[in-house]
Amino acid sequence: MTLQFSLVSAAPETVDSPCVVVGVYENGLLTSAAARIDGAAGGVIKRQVESGDINGKAGSVTVLFAPEGISAKRVLVVGLGAQKSFDAARFQKVNIEAARALGKLPLDNAASWLTELDVPGHDTAWRVRTAALAADYAAYRYTATVKPRDQGKPALTMLAFAAADDAHAGLDQARGIAEGVRFARELANLPPNICTPAYIAEQAQAFADAHDKVSCRVLDHVEMEKLGFGSLLAVGRGSANKPKLIALEYRGGAEGDKPYAFVGKGITFDTGGISLKPGPGMDEMKFDMGGAAGVLGGFVSAVKMGLPLNLVCVVPSAENMPDGDSYRPGDVLTSLSGQTIEVLNTDAEGRLILCDALTWTAQTFQPVSIIDAATLTGACVIALGKHASGLMSKHDDLAAELLAAGETTLDRAWRLPLWDDYQVQLESGFADMANIGGKSAGAITAGCFLSRFTDGQRWAHLDIAGTAWDEGRKGGSTGRPVALLAQWLIDRSEK
Incomplete structure (x- = not known):
């Protein structure tokens, strides 16, 4: 079953979702969405960075459960690597790893703010399309001749991406x-x-x-x-x-x-x-x-x-x-x-x-x-x-x-x-x-x-x-x- 995609324009700390996805660069640099979550939740992400539990390595993932002060049940923090060398290939990689991590959690929908990242040479529609395709790629499971695994566990079926309405063309292509x-x-x-x-x-x-x-x-x-x-x-x-x-x-x-x-x-x-x-x-x-x-x-x-x-x-x-x-x-x-x-x-x-x-x-x-x-x-x-x-x-x-x-x-x-x-x-x-x-x-x-x-x-x-x-x-x-x-x-x- 193909993942269903949508757009979200609300602030990440206000979205009532089983999980919101944000990013952190190496050296503890928080993206704007991560900073908003961190501010609303009393510094929960920065404390994890300072303790070394979040290192910002590209593709690494950390799940924070039910931080007080935000509406989401979980926050998935994805490492983005070095900001100065962040490019299209890295953007695709971190979105694939985020989707893989979401697929291991007992939830059927989530919202991602990785589409707010700056990718040199690419606009919002490209970011939304690439993120959606990366997520769908990671979510695919071959089942035609295999007994379904994890029966009864919720499976990710809906993923929203932070973007304005002008990104709908990218979503349609995705x-x-x-x-x-x-x-x-x-x-x-x-x-x-x-x-x-x-x-x-x-x-x-x-x-x-x-x-x-x-x-x-x-x-x-x-x-x-x-x-x-x-x-x-x-x-x-x-x-x-x-x-x-x-x-x-x-x-x-x-x-x-x-x-x-x-x-x-x-x-x-x-x-x-x-x-x-x-x-x-x-x-x-x-x-x-x-x-x-x-x-x-x-x-x-x-x-x-x-x-x-x-x-x-x-x-x-x-x-x-x-x-x-x-x-x-x-x-x-x-x-x-x-x-x-x-x-x-x-x-x-x-x-x-x-x-x-x-x-x-x-x-x-x-x-x-x-x-x-x-x-x-x-x-x-x-x-x-x-x-x-x-x-x-x-x-x-x-x-x-x-x-x-x-x-x-x-x-x-x-x-x-x-x-x-x-x-x-x-x-x-x-x-x-x-x-x-x-x-x-x-x-x-x-x-x-x-x-x-x-x-x-x-x-x-x-x-x-x-x-x-x-x-x-x-x-x-x-x-x-x-x-x-x-x-x-x-x-x-x-x-």
Whole structure:
């Protein structure tokens, strides 16, 4: 269930709430809201600072119970770190930690004054939106296949933020983006025996059925074979779960306006195929449809925000399994574009389903721009780690737009070169190209491969292999790059 958000303009000491949230910088410097609470409650926060119980370290939390002189039942004091270096990333972090702490308390609502903090370069609407998204991110719990924990305990369902009415736009955007992020996280977190290509298609159809201006079209393997999806179908050939091509359309703009397009890699489980992956960590390959989840989440956000534009979201979805009918290293595939591909490694399958989807999207919708997102290469994880998505495009203006959207949302990307110099690594003696380019520059050569199917298109590629999920047995989907994509669409709708 998505958190409900509202605004509050009253003084923090007067709000009758189960908990109010305020901040303290390092060296005991109180924010204005904390100072008001402290003054009304007889210096209760300053005494905790002087005793060392509150140190102001960024993300630290202290709960003060029922201080006399204020209306709230509790005060949650959040450490903000050094004031002189306080920035957007720190603001997001302290709001996440505040929400996590609230989630451990037996309460169903709270009010936060962290939105009053000064964040250089950002206005109140941004602060409210970022705080709300941080709180919703922290409040998310996966429960689809897990027995509910803490049954009977009140759960945080409502959070108010201190701000004037001019911040309502930020709150409205937060609600829409939060729904998209949750949609993406839930889809990606589902186990692969549930989240199959058919299941993704069902979820897309259900969303279309529930929303005006949205329609859904699903191509099955029979239709795709007639059309010539030779590359996509080869990847799914070894699985009992047949491939699907899912296309959602949102008509929020003027009739006749060309749409923007998202394309997302939807490999619902990736064994590597005949080029089998190592066993340890293979369970995480259920997240190999993180690109599909991300673009679907971005689509959901756009619909929920009611953005005045036209948008299509195309998801090629398949399962990459070893089988007697699986495609093999050495096979030559004929893609929908007519270009042939020599398969050197069946574990480089994401680009093989994306290339056909990119061709079909361009031919079918003639979009203004195409953005694809994919958990494409381990090389991108080596290059950028878990913090930034890899961005590749031959269009400097489009790349700049996406980088700016990432900075605004803190869902950041970093641009990698897509020079023609790298194309030579894809040369093949048996086909128009090979599906891998060797060990060097693996993320870039994957982008170069996709670029061969986007001639004449304003296109960018996001490699989210490092950012789509957190590793480990308790790791889960992050919902990235939903926020980046949503902001990019917001920016387009405001032009």
